Amino acid sequence: MSADRHPAPDFPAWPQYDAAEREGLIRALEQGQWWRIGGSEVDSFEREFADYHGAERALAVTNGTHALELALQVLGVSHGTEVIVPAFTFISSSQAAQRLGAVAVPVDVDPETYCLDVAAAAEAVTPRTRAIMPVHMAGHFADMDALDKLSADTGVPVIQDAAHAHGAQWRGRRAGALGSIAAFSFQNGKLMTAGEGGAVTFPDNASYEEAFLRHSCGRPPTDRKYFHQTSGSNFRLNEFSASVLRAQLGRLDEQIAVREQRSAVLRRLLAEIPGVVPQGRDERVDRMPHYMAMFQVPGLGEQRRDALVDDLIARGLPAFVAFRAIYRSDGFWETGAPDTTVGDLARRNPVTEALTADGIWLHHRTLLAGEQQIHDIAQILTDALAAL
Structure with a gap:
């Protein structure tokens, strides 16, 4: 270890x-x-x-x-339709629509919250x-008031990509209480995990019943004669994963409380570092679970940003580059891509372009x-930027 590096x-x-x-x-x-058809863990976890x-x-x-794909199918997304998605998100947000034959239409995100720009x-x-499809980036809600108005004005339903937003609250209400379908992830890095897994929440029983059929090959749970009522696939969760997720849900509140406290300290410390801009927070988000601690170093550029992340990792921080704009991955263009070019999308999505290049x-x-480790994070970032 070099002399200028702290443990x-x-x-x-x-x-x-x-x-548990x-x-x-x-x-x-x-x-x-x-x-799940014969067991009780999945049923209990769902409740x-x-x-x-x-x-x-x-x-x-x-x-x-699969949670996103299933939810979109329930909303009638199919070949020839379009789904509006943030340009700055993990590519599953767009691929779930593209796998159904729909066209994914990327739009830019808000420069403060990194969530869907409703005007765009x-x-x-x-x-x-x-x-x-708004994505609640890093656990921060998109502007659900404005999105609800847009949905009412246009007749286009909202589907929440809540993969980062377990337990988050928008003006006192969690994702399932906002009147729209929400999709969650339990992949290994998420705030609750069973290694893999997902869930969809529904505001009404009819949507749930259709989703149940489609997630079980179109077959009702009581069927014994193979009458498949809809098209579908096998998206059923197993009993072992559900038992783990029940335990994970049981400690989520305590973890969120700790992350809220620590995040307030870290955001203040990061904001004091010259050139560092932490993710903003809308005051209407009264509970944020903090899937990740996000920040930008504006103007750094992708190559230097990547070098900085490598140095942060070497100094002991579990750091990652931010998502790449979905249209800057070859997989986006394989099927269901809009009739445009990377260059045109880049011009339309300047905030996403900046996050692609300088987000961490x-x-x-x-x-x-x-709390001492939170102060250590700020010091390590300060040292790494100076070294860069």
Whole structure:
């Protein structure tokens, strides 16, 4: 270690687990039915997850990408339709629509919150638009008031990509209580995890019933004669994963409380570092779970940003480059891409272009550390920027 480097902070591990997960796995094992149709863990988790998020119903599925795909299908997204998505997001947001034959239409994001720019979304609505998909980036809600008005004005439903937003609150209401379908992820890095998994929350029972059929190959749970009522696929979650997720949900509130406290300190410290701009926060978000601690170093450029992230990792910080604009990946253009070019989309999405080049995030496990470690993060970033 060079003389100018401090010892690496000791951050909590992720995923976290204890006896609750062990007991749940044994409970699932010993019930004798490991499939959701015969077991009880998935059913119990769905009830608990729906109640926690203020939703009428919840459906557990195989992963977050499938959650989006299923939700879009319930909303009538299919070949020839369009889905408005943020240009700055993980590519599953667009691919879920593209896999259904729809065209994904990327629009820019807000420079403060990194969430969907509602004015840009409004300009992108056409007669073919079937859904508007805000992404609650890093656990920060998109402007749901403005999106609800846009939906009412245009007749286009909203589907929330809430993969980062477990337990988040917009003016006192969680994603399931906002009147629109929301899709969640339980992939290994998410705020709740079983390695993989996902869930969809529904504001009404009819949407849930259709989704249940489609997530189980179009087959009702009581069918014994193979009468498949709709098209669909096998998106069913297994009993073992559900038992783990029940335990993960049980400790989520405590973890969010710690991350809220630590994030307030970290944002203040980051803002004091010359050239560093932390993700902003709308005051209407009265509870943010902080999937990641995000910030920008405007003007740094992608090559130097990448070098900075490498140095932060070498100094002991679990740092990552921010998402790349979805239209700057070859996979976006394989199917369901708009009739335009990368250059044209780049001109229309300047905030996304900047985040692609100078955005950085830190794993949310850093926000579960002690306050001294939060100060260490700021010092390490200050030292790394000076070295750069």
